[in-house]
Amino acid sequence: MPREPRKPNEYLVHLMVEGNHVVDIRFNTIEEVKSWYASKIKPKSDDDDLVSMPMKQEHEILFVRPKRVSAIHVEPVFSSSVEMF
Template identity: 50%
Template sequence: MPRTPTEFSVHLLLEGGHREEVRFPTIQDFQKWYTSEVAQKSTSGDFVSVPIKNIQGEYMVVRPSKILAIRVEPVFSSSVERFS
């Protein structure tokens, strides 16, 4: 039986080497944000809002033209972090 992720961790690699991580409850939520905010405005220098649902009282804005890479990683509630 395939496991179902509890959320998706999205890693944004920004120009200048900065990295940010935000989490989305479903892959569809990420896809909706990406297509409506990032993909349509990919060359824009205007700020777009990045949803941060797990940190209350904080928000983040980013310029879509400054996003160099995005990595989407499924997170499972049964995941165990291992340090080597």
């Protein structure tokens, strides 16, 4: 019987911004990542206006200019790959 593929516990998006800054944003599903990208980044890729980014930390807000995003790296995170304290 074939094993089911492992399902990531979350997705870590590394947002590389002009000036060599990297910001990490966490999502629960790949669908959330796709929806976020399709609504916040892709249609506004030429905009220099600030757009708010979803942050998991309470009381934390991040604004990014979509035009200044140079790369996006999406990394699946599995519970077995996270150090437990």
